[in-house]
Amino acid sequence: MDTIDHILIVDDDGEICRLLSDYLQKNGLKTSIAYNGKQMWQSLNNHHIDLIILDIMLPGEDGLTLCRTLRAKSAVPVIMLTARTEETDRIIGIEMGADDYLTKPFSARELLARIKSVLRRTRSLPPERYSTAMETASQLKFGQWVLDTTHRHLIAHDDVITPLSGTEYRLLRVFLAHPNHILNRDQLLDLTQGKEAGPLDRSIDVQVSRLRSRLADDPKEPTMIKTIRNEGYVLAVSVEKLP
Missing domain, CATH: 1.10.10.10 (Winged helix-like DNA-binding domain superfamily/Winged helix DNA-binding domain)
Known part of the structure; x- marks a missing residue:
């Protein structure tokens, strides 16, 4: 039996989290939700997460800071979300180690396509050779x-x-x-x-x-x-x- 991919949604907007979670689950994915950085780290400690959907604008540590810290600890793929359209945000997000980037508003269908693309791409890469x-x-x-x-x-x-x-x-x-x-x-x-x-x-x-x-x-x-x-x-x- 194929393993179901587990997606962690990190966004302080409860409505967005619920809608995305419902859509992804209907399309065969497992989901967890975190509303801030603290909850994100708790989920990562408690579950095997295959991909993180990470909003930039979060209370406390923002998404860019969390992504940078995450990259020092893990290679789990990250798709960043933002309500802002500035190119600087997109560039900084990629610099911090994000694998993809979506600007709100976006369709859930597009996000699902991006998730599948990122998972396929990252899994085709050779394994890391150091710890x-x-x-x-x-x-x-x-x-x-x-x-x-x-x-x-x-x-x-x-x-x-x-x-x-x-x-x-x-x-x-x-x-x-x-x-x-x-x-x-x-x-x-x-x-x-x-x-x-x-x-x-x-x-x-x-x-x-x-x-x-x-x-x-x-x-x-x-x-x-x-x-x-x-x-x-x-x-x-x-x-x-x-x-």
Whole structure:
């Protein structure tokens, strides 16, 4: 028997929660409801949650803060909701680790389609190759480099600091999460850009090239981020957490 996916709805609007919960249950999903961050953490501690629908505007800690904290602890997929249309909110939501983003008002049918898409996409990705302790590490060593995850910059063997853009940092974190595992372009785009990646987007090649430049990895004969013909890219070094 197939396992029923469990969706956690986090929104302080009781009517929206009830309507979404009823619709999702009628379409074969299990649901739980939380009206604030405290209740969200309680649900996560008490249940196996497959996906979170997270409203930005919440009492106490807002959705963006909760998403950022969640990403330091878990890879559970998140779809963010907001009543605001500012592009900044959408960008920040993706930066905080959201997998998708919906602006109110939206149809329950569209949300269901997004849920199925996010679950399908995230489950097609390779498993994380390091533990939560590695995810929350302040420094990760790979090859001759150290990534400072607090300040988001690289430290060379001679202690020279190399800054990273937001895009470069996200891409490097993806590679560090899957060392010695081939990642194709679609997987890299999903992990770094989520819904923002277009179906024909090949910007990942440019991003890999820029990251190689930061790492002084010879683009003609790279030894760290290698190109696997007709498959994708692979981080060909081990990764370890520094004490």
